[in-house]
Amino acid sequence: MPYRLGSAARAEGHRLHVHETLGSTNTEAMAQARAGETGPLWVVTHRQEAGRGRRGNSWASLPGNLAASVLWPIAGVAPDHLAELGFVAGLALIEALEATCGTLPDTGSGSAARSLQLKWPNDVLLGGAKLAGLLLEAETLPGGRRAAVIGFGVNVAAAPDGLAAMSLAAAGYAGGAEALLEHLSDRMAAQARAWDRGRNFADLRAAWLARAAGLGTEIAVRSGGHILRGVFETIDEGGRLVILAPDGNRHTVTAGEVHFGTAATAA
Numbered sequence: 001m002p003y004r005l006g007s008a009a010r011a012e013g014h015r016l017h018v019h020e021t022l023g024s025t026n027t028e029a030m031a032q033a034r035a036g037e038t039g040p041l042w043v044v045t046h047r048q049e050a051g052r053g054r055r056g057n058s059w060a061s062l063p064g065n066l067a068a069s070v071l072w073p074i075a076g077v078a079p080d081h082l083a084e085l086g087f088v089a090g091l092a093l094i095e096a097l098e099a100t101c102g103t104l105p106d107t108g109s110g111s112a113a114r115s116l117q118l119k120w121p122n123d124v125l126l127g128g129a130k131l132a133g134l135l136l137e138a139e140t141l142p143g144g145r146r147a148a149v150i151g152f153g154v155n156v157a158a159a160p161d162g163l164a165a166m167s168l169a170a171a172g173y174a175g176g177a178e179a180l181l182e183h184l185s186d187r188m189a190a191q192a193r194a195w196d197r198g199r200n201f202a203d204l205r206a207a208w209l210a211r212a213a214g215l216g217t218e219i220a221v222r223s224g225g226h227i228l229r230g231v232f233e234t235i236d237e238g239g240r241l242v243i244l245a246p247d248g249n250r251h252t253v254t255a256g257e258v259h260f261g262t263a264a265t266a267a
């Protein structure tokens with residue numbers, strides 16, 4: 001089955017470039033922006049050879065997994081609302097996963113849909129293990145125009161060995177990544193419309209919190225060389241993680257890596 005976009009995305013003017021092999025779909029989408037593209041433009045590859053993750057990590061895209069990026073138009077988005085696009089994308093992805101795999105066997109905590117959760121800032125977990133990661137990158141282009149690219153890496157067919165990772169196939173999904181892209185492009189169009197360039201993050205925040213992993217539990221967050229421990233209270237109106245420390249102080253975290261549980265070392 002070839003990759004294609006969903007009908008709602010196509011109706012809203014989204015376009016798709018499909019490659020056999022690329023280094024990184026995020027890099028290619030940003031290159032398209034530098035060449036004058038404004039988006040929404042989806043870039044997908046069957047084989048990604050130099051996938052990038054957050055915090056400078058590499059991302060292994062095994063055969064059959066989804067490696068896709070979208071160049072998203074951000075004209076009219078105030079710079080302090082840009083990070084919200086990651087939450088738009090996370091919600092779109094979890095909804096797309098539910099639409100694609102709604103019939104997955106129960107993985108232990110109720111329906112498959114319920115065992116899909118969002119991990120701050122924007123990973124997707126399945127049964128508590130990492131199923132997908134998102135990489136949001138923004139750049140000011142020559143001439144002053146800003147561009148944003150969101151990359152989606154989803155373990156559809158296989159998860160890398162040795163990591164606490166999960167694949168859709170291991171959970172019983174027998175389909176391909178193509179169906180997921182169709183749903184994802186449609187859900188991204190719908191969630192972005194609801195977000196309204198940051199004018200309506202409140203609804204999105206509520207929807208995100210309803211699916212948040214570890215809310216109200218002990219976590220450790222590694223951020224800027226520090227480790228913060230406490231209870232994951234909420235995300236604030238800017239999408240920052242709010243943690244209540246044992247001394248009663250509240251901390252907000254803009255970027256970091258979350259580990260769950262009281263024994264979390266965040267090492």
Ligand SMILES: O=C(O)CCCC[C@@H]1SC[C@@H]2NC(=O)N[C@@H]21
Nearest residue numbers: 024026051052053054133151153
């Ligand atoms: O969890 C993370 O660290 C984010 C991983 C993001 C990986 C995707 S795969 C498609 C896109 N292209 C990249 O080079 N990275 C993202």
